[in-house]
Amino acid sequence: MNYGIALFPSKELQDHANSYRMRYDSHYALIPPHITLKETFEISEEELPLYISTLKEIANNAQPVHINIYKVDTFYPQSNTIFFKIREHASLMYLYDALHQDPFSRNEKYGFIPHLTIGQDLSNQEHSDVAGQLKMKTIEHQETINRMQLLYQLENGSWTVYETFHLGKDA
C-alpha cells in the first residue's frame, strides 16, 4: 500500500490555499492542503507496525513545527508546481531528517524545500501567468502545527488519514 506523511495546517491557511488550489491544482480533490514531510512510499501490511512505532518515537522526540510562509514561489524549470514557500526551521528539518532515515527510505535526489503546493500540472503558459502574478503578492503567515498524519492512498489517487501523531513529549 502507498503511504505518505504530511502536516495539515490550520483551517485558515487551508482555506487560503484552497482559494488558489481550486483553480490551479490538479490534486485539489485528492487531499486537503498540506505540507509533505515524506513523499509516497510503499510498505506491506506486515511492515506497518514497525513504521507506526517509529513514527510515535519520532513524534515524541519532535517539537511542534513552526511554519513561516513568506512568499509564493515555483519549482520551474524542474516542474510547474507553484507553492507557498516556508522558511526553513529546525523543528521542520528535524522531522524531515527523521523521516528519511532507517527504516524509512532516504532521499538522495533532492534537498528539502518546505512548501505548501497551491498549483500543479499547469500548462507552461498558464504556469508562467499564474506564477508571475502570485509572486508579486505580499504573503506573510505564521503558525504552529502540533501533529502530523500518516495517510494511505486509494486507487483513485485520493488520500485517507490512517493515524495522527502528536509532536512533542507532552502529547
Added chain:
Amino acid sequence: MNYGIALFPSKELQDHANSYRMRYDSHYALIPPHITLKETFEISEEELPLYISTLKEIANNAQPVHINIYKVDTFYPQSNTIFFKIREHASLMYLYDALHQDPFSRNEKYGFIPHLTIGQDLSNQEHSDVAGQLKMKTIEHQETINRMQLLYQLENGSWTVYETFHLGKDA
C-alpha cells in the same frame, strides 16, 4: 468550526465504494468513503479540549467496531441517498450512543441506521434507476475497524482529519 466524527473502513472497501461514488455521489471529492458516527456539529476552539478528552474516554471504553455490509439500500423517500447497509452491532451502537450524549448534542429526530453512502443528490429518475439496479446485487463484506476520526470542515465543504482515536483499552 464544523466538526464531524466518522469511521474510515479498509482501503479495499473504500475502493469498492468509490467505484460507485465517482459516478453517483456529489460528495465524492469532499471526503473519502466513510461511516458517519456523528453528523456535523459546531463547537468553538475553547470547547475543543473538552470534546477531545471526552472522545479519548469514549474510545478507550469502546471495542473495535464490527462492520457487516449485507445489501445496498436507499433512504428514499426521505432522501435520494443510496448506501451500503451495515448490520446493527453492539460495538457500533455503543459509539453512536456515546457520541449523542453530553457534551455532544442529542439526535431526537432520527434513529441510527449504520451505512456507508455511495450515492447522493441524484435526480429522482437517476436514483430510481441506480437504486433498482444496485439493490439486486449480492453484496457481502465484513471487517473490523479499530479507530475513529474527528474531522473539521473547510470552507469548500471538504473535510480534514484532526485526530485519530483508537478503539479499545490497549490502544
